Amino acid sequence: MAVRSAGAGAFAQVGRIATLAWEVLRLMPRRPFQVRECIQQAWFFASVTILPTALVAIPFGAVIAMQLGSLTQQIGAQSFTGAASALAILQQASPLITALLVAGAGGSAMCADIGARTIREEIDALQVLGVSPIHRLIVPRVVGAMLVALLLNGMVSVVGVMGGYFFNVILQGGTPGAYLASFNALAQLPDLWISEFKALLYGFVAGVVAAYRGLNPSGGPKGVGDAVNQAVVITFLLLFLINLVLTGIYLQLVPPKGL
DSSP states (O other): OHHHHHHHHHHHHHHHHHHHHHHHHHHTTOSSOOHHHHHHHHHHHHHHHHHHHHHHHHHHHHHHHHHHHHHHHHHTOGGGHHHHHHHHIIIIIHHHHHHHHIIIIIIHHHHHHHHHHHHTTHHHHHHHTTOOHIIIIIHHHHHHHHHHHHHHHHHHHHHHHHHHHHIIIIISOOOHHHHHHHHHHHOOHHHHHHHHHHHHHHHHHHHHHHHHHHHSOSSHHHHHHHHHHHHHHHHHHHHHHHHHHHHHHHHHHSOOTTO
């Protein structure tokens, strides 16, 4: 019975998160849009994520480049090191790094802010005044998270590819021309589109989950702390699942370049 009730509770939470996501999408076009709040939230997200994201992207790109460089040397395909490492960074590493930092740094702060407002009964006060807290507070924060995730993904792609280039050429003795030429030969524009779409979707999911947990703390300051931890864990699980689904769909629908 305990297992059944826990499963029912988990499904109920999934339903409530999906309902909140639909409400956010429905209220996004509604006027007046809180432009100032959105800009402030986007700047806050950027300020807490830019430096950690860049610092994570460099070693991540280096590890991918060195591992693939060692592998391609063993099979005699050194000329494809650039394409393999750059595509891995562009399609998989960049969106995931962006999502993890947006959820771990920005999403946790967003959840704590909304949770503090909830236990201070500010959310209830807005509802009493006839103001939608989702439209007034949640939508600008989710849009800000999506915007920052989109921009950070581009930065991570550039930093990761540059880090991979440096470590492959300098440390492993790779050829600069072969690294760039192989990337140009195998990469295609849809690789960039799927990367940006993943980042946009990850930012939306991170914002919605953080908002949901912030709106539903268990009570008191300790409940807000627990909600922050739960928001980060739930977001990570959802992001890896979404990444698996999107990658599978993309590889089925978009043929490799030259085929």
